[in-house]
Amino acid sequence: MGGLKIKAVILAAGKGERFGDSLPKPLAKLFEKPLIEYIIESLEKVGISEIIVVYHDERVRDFVRSRCKTVYNPHVERGEGYSLLLGAKASGGGPFLLLMSDHFFDREILSRLLNSNTKSTTLCIDKDIYDKDLDEATKVLVEGSKIISIGKNIKKFNAIDTGIFLCTNEVTEIAGEFEGKFTVTDVMSKLSQKGKLLACDVTGFFWRDIDTKEELIKVENFILKSLVKPSDGIISRHINRKLSIPLSRLLVKTRITPNQMTFVSFFFGILSAVLFGLNKNIYAGIFAQITSILDGCDGEIARIKGTESKFGAYFDSITDRYADIAIILGMIATAPDKLWLIGSLALLGTYSISYSVSRMETLANKRFIGGIAGFMTRDVRLFIIMIGGLFNQIFLTLLILAIFTNFVVLSRILSARKVMEHVSLTKQGM
Amino acid sequence: MGGLKIKAVILAAGKGERFGDSLPKPLAKLFEKPLIEYIIESLEKVGISEIIVVYHDERVRDFVRSRCKTVYNPHVERGEGYSLLLGAKASGGGPFLLLMSDHFFDREILSRLLNSNTKSTTLCIDKDIYDKDLDEATKVLVEGSKIISIGKNIKKFNAIDTGIFLCTNEVTEIAGEFEGKFTVTDVMSKLSQKGKLLACDVTGFFWRDIDTKEELIKVENFILKSLVKPSDGIISRHINRKLSIPLSRLLVKTRITPNQMTFVSFFFGILSAVLFGLNKNIYAGIFAQITSILDGCDGEIARIKGTESKFGAYFDSITDRYADIAIILGMIATAPDKLWLIGSLALLGTYSISYSVSRMETLANKRFIGGIAGFMTRDVRLFIIMIGGLFNQIFLTLLILAIFTNFVVLSRILSARKVMEHVSLTKQGM
Numbered sequence: 084m085g086g087l088k089i090k091a092v093i094l095a096a097g098k099g100e101r102f103g104d105s106l107p108k109p110l111a112k113l114f115e116k117p118l119i120e121y122i123i124e125s126l127e128k129v130g131i132s133e134i135i136v137v138y139h140d141e142r143v144r145d146f147v148r149s150r151c152k153t154v155y156n157p158h159v160e161r162g163e164g165y166s167l168l169l170g171a172k173a174s175g176g177g178p179f180l181l182l183m184s185d186h187f188f189d190r191e192i193l194s195r196l197l198n199s200n201t202k203s204t205t206l207c208i209d210k211d212i213y214d215k216d217l218d219e220a221t222k223v224l225v226e227g228s229k230i231i232s233i234g235k236n237i238k239k240f241n242a243i244d245t246g247i248f249l250c251t252n253e254v255t256e257i258a259g260e261f262e263g264k265f266t267v268t269d270v271m272s273k274l275s276q277k278g279k280l281l282a283c284d285v286t287g288f289f290w291r292d293i294d295t296k297e298e299l300i301k302v303e304n305f306i307l308k309s310l311v312k313p314s315d316g317i318i319s320r321h322i323n324r325k326l327s328i329p330l331s332r333l334l335v336k337t338r339i340t341p342n343q344m345t346f347v348s349f350f351f352g353i354l355s356a357v358l359f360g361l362n363k364n365i366y367a368g369i370f371a372q373i374t375s376i377l378d379g380c381d382g383e384i385a386r387i388k389g390t391e392s393k394f395g396a397y398f399d400s401i402t403d404r405y406a407d408i409a410i411i412l413g414m415i416a417t418a419p420d421k422l423w424l425i426g427s428l429a430l431l432g433t434y435s436i437s438y439s440v441s442r443m444e445t446l447a448n449k450r451f452i453g454g455i456a457g458f459m460t461r462d463v464r465l466f467i468i469m470i471g472g473l474f475n476q477i478f479l480t481l482l483i484l485a486i487f488t489n490f491v492v493l494s495r496i497l498s499a500r501k502v503m504e505h506v507s508l509t510k511q512g513m
Numbered sequence: 514m515g516g517l518k519i520k521a522v523i524l525a526a527g528k529g530e531r532f533g534d535s536l537p538k539p540l541a542k543l544f545e546k547p548l549i550e551y552i553i554e555s556l557e558k559v560g561i562s563e564i565i566v567v568y569h570d571e572r573v574r575d576f577v578r579s580r581c582k583t584v585y586n587p588h589v590e591r592g593e594g595y596s597l598l599l600g601a602k603a604s605g606g607g608p609f610l611l612l613m614s615d616h617f618f619d620r621e622i623l624s625r626l627l628n629s630n631t632k633s634t635t636l637c638i639d640k641d642i643y644d645k646d647l648d649e650a651t652k653v654l655v656e657g658s659k660i661i662s663i664g665k666n667i668k669k670f671n672a673i674d675t676g677i678f679l680c681t682n683e684v685t686e687i688a689g690e691f692e693g694k695f696t697v698t699d700v701m702s703k704l705s706q707k708g709k710l711l712a713c714d715v716t717g718f719f720w721r722d723i724d725t726k727e728e729l730i731k732v733e734n735f736i737l738k739s740l741v742k743p744s745d746g747i748i749s750r751h752i753n754r755k756l757s758i759p760l761s762r763l764l765v766k767t768r769i770t771p772n773q774m775t776f777v778s779f780f781f782g783i784l785s786a787v788l789f790g791l792n793k794n795i796y797a798g799i800f801a802q803i804t805s806i807l808d809g810c811d812g813e814i815a816r817i818k819g820t821e822s823k824f825g826a827y828f829d830s831i832t833d834r835y836a837d838i839a840i841i842l843g844m845i846a847t848a849p850d851k852l853w854l855i856g857s858l859a860l861l862g863t864y865s866i867s868y869s870v871s872r873m874e875t876l877a878n879k880r881f882i883g884g885i886a887g888f889m890t891r892d893v894r895l896f897i898i899m900i901g902g903l904f905n906q907i908f909l910t911l912l913i914l915a916i917f918t919n920f921v922v923l924s925r926i927l928s929a930r931k932v933m934e935h936v937s938l939t940k941q942g943m
Binding site: 394401408419423430437438439441443447499 | 835838849857861864865867868869926930
């Protein structure tokens with residue numbers, strides 16, 4: 084399959100004095116991982132196989148050299164523009180992606196830029212200017228798809244420079260014309276004057292230029308907040324996440340992987356099932372709630388570390404279903420002759436909740452969150468099971484599950500027609 | 514939401530002498546439905562709300578006038594070019610879709626044409642020239658996205674005119690310049706000489722120009738053949754479809770809808786479940802196989818009638834799961850104390866087969882067919898259940914289902930990583 088042919092240049096020769104830290108800025112840690120590693124991983128994830136890092140500090144070189152080509156900048160006093168020139172030359176001229184080592188950004192920005200299929204030099208811009216630090220930001224004035232002007236001190240502007248570029252040979256040429264100290268913005272400004280700098284609008288995607296320790300912590304907090312998903316059920320939002328997020332923050336310091344965490348959560352689910360089977364209902368209920376809390380950690384660790392994968396999401400959803408069903412089977416096992424039918428209906432409804440969402444997502448080709456997921460989300464179901472275990476009410480628990488889960492599925496079928504028709508029209512571009 | 518603003522013009526004033534039938538050609542029946550109705554429904558499905566039909570025979574007008582605007586062509590002797598002129602004027606000049614009333618085509622062709630966002634006159638062309646009737650076809654010579662020449666008798670050509678156009682005002686103007694008899698091709702030829710006719714490549718999608726009764730039957734047979742899906746399991750392909758397709762051909766003559774048919778199939782599944790519960794295992798097995806056969810009819814009827822819907826597919830998949838589980842529950846019910854655990858595992862595996870495909874499709878954003886579906890497809894599972902019923906081997910049947918379904922799910926998880934990684938790369942355009 085191979086990777087994309089386009090290369091990437093990361094400018095990592097800056098000194099980062101404002102960090103007040105002995106480490107060079109690209110190695111400043113977001114959670115437990117150096118900033119530059121997030122950038123390298125994002126590039127690898129979108130399929131870029133050749134990454135060039137322009138460095139000055141040897142520690143940066145030592146950190147990246149197993150995965151990247153490194154270029155030494157002996158003249159940091161000539162500014163980041165000179166680093167750009169060195170990187171551009173090392174890349175063979177262009178086209179190449181240009182990234183700053185002190186920027187954190189949502190990987191989707193790269194995908195969007197690469198999918199824009201532009202053949203001109205293009206800058207990702209953000210039109211949400213009001214939540215950014217305007218003193219520090221590089222501003223741009225965009226008209227249509229063209230950037231009219233760019234600079235830190237331009238007066239008329241309607242967007243912010245995200246520091247993520249796709250560069251052509253022209254960038255290399257212009258950068259070569261400068262003498263003394265110059266910035267990336269100086270180069271881009273010249274291109275924009277010639278009408279040759281385009282904009283790729285990435286408004287709405289998260290990115291931040293991290294200049295200070297405080298900004299680093301702000302980004303960490305943003306990432307932690309984003310771990311609470313819009314699809315989270317009421318128990319997850321108000322109880323589970325409050326426990327799983329601090330736990331995940333600890334776990335990212337260890338070597339545990341998200342998929343291992345999925346397995347741990349699954350193990351506690353099976354433990355709950357076995358305890359129900361042994362009629363240790365109080366312990367079983369508690370472990371059901373523990374598996375529910377731990378179920379959040381795999382995704383959280385993955386997102387904090389930037390190692391989310393489709394396989395991880397897949398593995399998590401299949402093991403969740405097996406754990407769900409195992410727990411119900413454990414409950415039935417205490418009195419199969421009496422409980423098997425109501426238990427089977429609970430089991431059927433429980434599985435159908437998940438299946439009916441998945442099928443709808445497949446057919447409608449989009450994700451459904453919130454209302455459509457119904458109120459019987461996994462966190463709620465496991466919470467009901469915990470309560471049922473604590474009060475030793477197995478039959479009642481199965482009855483509640485059987486009624487409400489199947490009710491949600493039924494109401495979903497009844498609403499499906501409207502949801503799907505809407506989707507099929509919007510898909511045709513109306 | 515409203516529909517697309519673009520209008521459509523259907524040329525339906527031709528005489529269709531070669532049909533040797535008293536009915537005008539647009540009313541010739543493909544299965545039980547007039548050809549022109551397929552076209553109108555396709556237009557409605559892609560969101561076109563204003564359709565103009567140019568007719569000569571009053572029976573055509575009477576058939577379409579509840580859904581379309583009609584325009585009478587009093588001068589059929591002036592050829593279809595004149596019909597085009599009348600339709601174009603009635604549409605207000607353009608842009609409008611132009612379609613022939615005697616063409617059958619895959620609805621995706623319209624979606625592709627509309628999504629091409631072209632602003633010039635555009636013709637859908639087919640580069641598969643070898644399976645077409647080249648004596649009758651209008652040929653085109655395409656270079657890049659432009660059509661260089663078009664005509665029935667041009668010598669150099671590399672594609673075929675599908676008769677599906679998106680027309681601008683220019684078509685209306687040029688059509689107005691002709692006198693006497695002229696064809697649509699004459700108009701388009703003039704446009705192509707000016708370099709103003711673009712091509713939209715729809716090679717690979719099914720379409721046919723239906724001039725004779727024989728061609729009508731060929732199209733019917735093509736549709737029937739296409740009912741055997743690549744995702745069909747071995748029992749479905751070799752047994753069920755051989756029974757369900759002839760049955761569906763009969764059923765399209767009735768007023769039964771695909772969703773009603775889904776319900777009928779579901780009903781037979783529940784009947785099988787009840788019979789298993791009553792220990793009438795032979796009958797139960799037979800009804801399990803009947804529900805399996807009838808399960809094909811809903812989709813077949815929908816595709817023959819051209820009324821497929823996402824809701825229909827959704828309703829079918831949820832009811833299939835409930836019927837599957839009901840049948841297994843019916844089997845457990847004969848001896849719950851002995852069978853509940855193995856039965857529950859069969860139930861879990863059965864549901865997981867469907868869920869694990871659906872989740873993979875959602876996450877990977879594509880459809881999986883064939884290998885990935887495993888060998889325990891629904892038709893195979895119900896066939897095993899029939900055999901089990903006939904030989905009164907309930908425990909063995911549940912055991913086989915429990916082992917093989919869960920085995921397929923496990924092997925799917927193991928292969929998921931590779932499948933997903935491939936997808937995530939190809940999605941990024943490599």
